[in-house]
Amino acid sequence: MRKWFILAFVAVAALWAGVRANWSAHDGGAPPSNDGWCGIEGRIRSSVDGQPLRNVHLTLRRGTGPRAQRIEATADSGGRFRFERLVPGDYRLAARRSGYLTATYGAGTLPQERALIHLGAGENIGDIEIRLVPAARIRGSVVDENGRPVPRARVLLTNAAGSPGTIDGARMIRADVRGSFLAGVLPPGEYRLMALSARGLVPQAGRGESEAAGRYRWSRSRAAIVPAEEVVMKLAAGEEVVGVKLLLREPAPVKALQLAAWGGAGAPFPAAFLR
Incomplete structure (x- = not known):
């Protein structure tokens, strides 16, 4: 009996050593003592009526890069969530649910303005609240x-609050074979919509820029249909607008032009470049 007891003790000691080694490799250090564990808890609510939201997926991250620690949880029927047995450090918390805009705790107007949740040894934070905004949608043809x-026409969706002539925060949407389109997961605000042919107006992007950062230009291919109008609409949180009609019209005929370059003596240049 004593022999079996010794063997069991050795096995448990070896297993604990392996657990400590795995923790050190994953987190960069040994686990804290039992009284040093941390916790985060809170509730998810709707930004419209303040009601708790269930089945919200939460992601808690500690650190950055490939070695970042990631923990996930799901809000219960009362919108409550809890993360337990956390090591001290700085964390970022994000929440997402179908039909709502993804939210990051403490997010500001800029993407980098996201509040860090700092946990000291043994600290538990229980007043975290995140309000999710219902996404708006636009359906049309x-x-x-x-x-x-x-x-298969294209629909250019832009934020009406952007600078004139630019397409800040633009989204290009492809209509289906019946000309129908859906612009979903939109935050509340005012938007401009313009229909484009498959070979028409496209964003002008310079080197190192995204398409949404530039201005308009015409593609090299001749457009079979040109944009006819721009539709402007304002969306509230969670609003769905249906039946939007975007018009494309055939271009007016363009007459051919014959151009030539002439020199100072009145003689034409046979191989001149016109720009």
């Missing part, structure tokens, strides 16, 4: 002057 759908 692209038609020509005869009311016929324009298959």
Whole structure:
């Protein structure tokens, strides 16, 4: 009996040593003592009516890069969540649910303005609250002057609050074969929509820029249909607008131009470049 007891003790000691080694490799240090564990708890609510939201997926991150520690949880029927047995440090908390905009705790107007949750040894924070904003949606179709759908047309969606002539925060949406389109997961605000042919107006992006950072330019391919109008609408949180019609019209005929370059003596240049 004593022999078996010794063997069991050795096995438990070896297992604990392995657990400590795995913790050190993952977290960069040994686990704190029992009285040093930390915790975070709180509740998720709707930004519209303040009601608790269930089945919200939460992601807690500590650190950055490939070695960042990531822990996940789900809010219960009362919108409550809890993270237990956390090591001291700085954490970022994000929440997401279908039909709502993803929210980061303490997020400001800029992406980098996200509040860190600092936990000291043995500290427990229990007053975290995140309010999720219901996403808005726009449903509509692209038609020509005869009311016929324009298959696979593009819809340029921009934030109406952006600078004139730019497409800040733009999104390009492709209509289906029936000309129907859906712009979903939109925050509340005012938007501009413009339908484009598959070979028409495209964003002008310079080197190192995204398409949403530039201005408009025409593609090299000749556009079969040109944009006819711009629709502006204001969306509230969670609002869905349906039946939006975006019109494309055929371009007016363009007459051919014959150009030539002439020198100072009145003689033409046979191989001149015109820009």
